Amino acid sequence: MPLDADIASRLKRTDDGLVCAVVQERATRDVLMVAWMNDEALHATLTTGRAVYWSRSRGELWRKGDTSGHIQIVHGVEIDCDGDALLVTVTQEGPACHTGTTRCFDAGGELPVSAVAAP
């Protein structure tokens, strides 16, 4: 079954047919990772309760956790003002990052900020 036509019409996709998906943990409110969805991945995410993405590196649908066990249970999906980004609220089982860290941003870490504006 394809993605609902009303939803599909609201998406502003890249040339590759993808929309950016930001993943936030419901309990901790951590931003866990950024991934990409095509229409099929979004449809699966909205209808199965599991977060499903499009793996750009492997060129295939990627149901998060099928290999690692670190699944994401989906509580909600919001779309932004211009339809090119999604915010997926999940319960994360185990670490979100394939490197073993809670967030993918823990793996990369802080960049040096050399100035802070006046509050």
Added chain:
Amino acid sequence: MPLDADIASRLKRTDDGLVCAVVQERATRDVLMVAWMNDEALHATLTTGRAVYWSRSRGELWRKGDTSGHIQIVHGVEIDCDGDALLVTVTQEGPACHTGTTRCFDAGGELPVSAVAAP
């Protein structure tokens, strides 16, 4: 002054030379918006204390709030495990979205989720 070479070498950019930037409010932990940065925007963000993006629609650097007054004061910038996404922690003055909502995801709203997996 260009972006620090060590940082530049860690970025995995789109064909357009951009990296996805997720913006999270420090106090509320809301995910406010998703924007894009080129090297110059990231350099400005890291060194001026204000969030600066690349406007894909206008094709120019965009220092958030210069027109609206709704500036973002930068507290930190993290990079993800594979270098293609940034997480910018800010204090947001006023609404983040040009539509007047706190978050750009308030403007788009919830998509219908028809199934929730077992916890």
